[in-house]
Amino acid sequence: xxxxxxxxxGLVQPGGSLRLSCAASGSIFDFNPMGWYxxxxxxxRELVVSISRGVSTRYADSVRGRFTVSRDNAKKxxxxxxxxxxxxxxxVYYCNAVTGMRDYWGQGTQxxxxx
Numbered sequence: 001x002x003x004x005x006x007x008x009x010g011l012v013q014p015g016g017s018l019r020l021s022c023a024a025s026g027s028i029f030d031f032n033p034m035g036w037y038x039x040x041x042x043x044x045r046e047l048v049v050s051i052s053r054g055v056s057t058r059y060a061d062s063v064r065g066r067f068t069v070s071r072d073n074a075k076k077x078x079x080x081x082x083x084x085x086x087x088x089x090x091x092v093y094y095c096n097a098v099t100g101m102r103d104y105w106g107q108g109t110q111x112x113x114x115x
Contacts, residue, residue: 002026002104006095009109016113017083022095022106024076032098033071033078038091038111048093049080062088085113 008020024031035050049069050058057069068081078095092108 002028002099002102004095004097004104004106006093006106006109009093009111011112011114012085013114014086016085017081018085018111020080020082020093020095020109020111022078022080022097024097024099024104027100028076029100030098031073031076033069034096034098034103036069036078036080037094037096038089039094040091043091045094046091051078082111085111087113087115089113 003025004022006020006022008018010018012018033051036048037045038048039045046060048060048063049067051069059067066082066084069078071078090111090113092110094108095106097104
């Protein structure tokens, strides 16, 4: 079965950096990352960055200039590099991808930026 697994979250001080990974495993016919999302306690899920046609990206205003998405097709992995982190970035981060014409979501990884 297809599975997406996020990793790389943790505790970081304001101004620090983290790199999140989202790796796909299982029977994969194609791998089309669609974006990264995040959700903080008591808040709605927010789109962080969308990915169109596997290459084009659109960032939320709150992260533009600080976050960068990339991918490694051989490893079927998509990354989110997060720099200049702020306390407002604290949330559970999820990746989303399409394979076999179906949507898949990872389990999420916690990012905590201390105040």
